[in-house]
Amino acid sequence: MTQNITTFTEAVLEQNPLHKKFMQTALSSMTPDEKTRFETYIDYCAEKGLDTGYLADCYMTIVEDTLREQMYFQRHGHYRHNSFADVANDVYFNDEYMSRYMYGLALTSFLWPNHLAMARFFNETLPTDKTGAYLEIGPGHGYYLMTAMARSAFTSFLGVDISKTSIEQTRALITHFAPDKKDAFDLKEMDFLDSSLPDNSFDAIVMGEVLEHVEKPDAFLKEIARIAKPDAYIFVTTCINAPAVDHIYLFKSPDELDTLFHDCSLEIATPCLCPYEGKTLAESAALKLPVNVAYVLRKT
Ligand SMILES: C[S@@+](CC[C@H](N)C(=O)[O-])C[C@H]1O[C@@H](n2cnc3c(N)ncnc32)[C@H](O)[C@@H]1O
Incomplete structure (x- = not known):
């Protein structure tokens, strides 16, 4: 060490x-x-x-x-x-x-085991040969965006975050770890729902730990379905029965998310469900213990 x-x-x-x-x-x-x-x-x-x-x-x-x-x-x-x-x-x-x-x-x-499991799932599923435009909604600390810039072949990277602090933290991380890509990325400090990005324009859309932070998760997912290209890599994480200071939307089960994706013209391609440590999914649900979930989605 x-x-x-x-x-x-x-x-x-x-x-x-x-x-x-x-x-x-x-x-x-x-x-x-x-x-x-x-x-x-x-x-x-x-x-x-x-x-x-x-x-x-x-x-x-x-x-x-x-x-x-x-x-x-x-x-x-x-x-x-x-x-x-x-x-x-x-x-x-x-x-x-x-x-x-x-x-x-x-x-x-x-x-944290579940956060590590979701980061591993991202690393395993992120396409390494796909090119085109990558969008990240709510990059926060910037680690996922920086990882995508380092490990993928996407040619342009856009991050949209409502917090100035997150934008600055992401910019600093990327500038340090991906200095060769300084002309390939852009960061916008704004509400994603106000970003008015064009239809069918992104080859990858990543949104980690944002859905539980917003009042209308369906609006975010519908917007993702609108701006993603038909074969886009779409990676979303969220959590169930998992309180935090700024979690405002309570998801109660994986089925609820499945239905929500379906209603927003998305479907699950690959799920990664992480129950509470030491419990099964059923035990976590019965005890209302936190479950973390990550998905690769596709447009329907
Ligand atoms: C919990 S952090 C997630 C950071 C990182 N994506 C991850 O998975 O660990 C949530 C981020 O989403 C941003 N955010 C929340 N609401 C947003 C909105 N309406 N539009 C854009 N970003 C938003 C927050 O500012 C914060 O940076």
């Missing part, structure tokens, strides 16, 4: 000694390639002047906020908020919080 991973882990355990077994398991579950990418991400943050204590704060912010929201959800049976206005100023437009949240979320994509 590099010094930065060691000091990051120590800083996490200083804040929460109970996380020790979890961190040990997480670090030993990564493939050598994933561990290298995790190290590279932490080293990149360190180069930007973000010390490992701050990164541990970012990570623990998500851990603690999620735990608090899970307790609320188990007690009330619904998410704390259900409108964009309830969360926008505290999260997406609060630079200090959003920065911490996005660095923390990028770290969970290495450390």
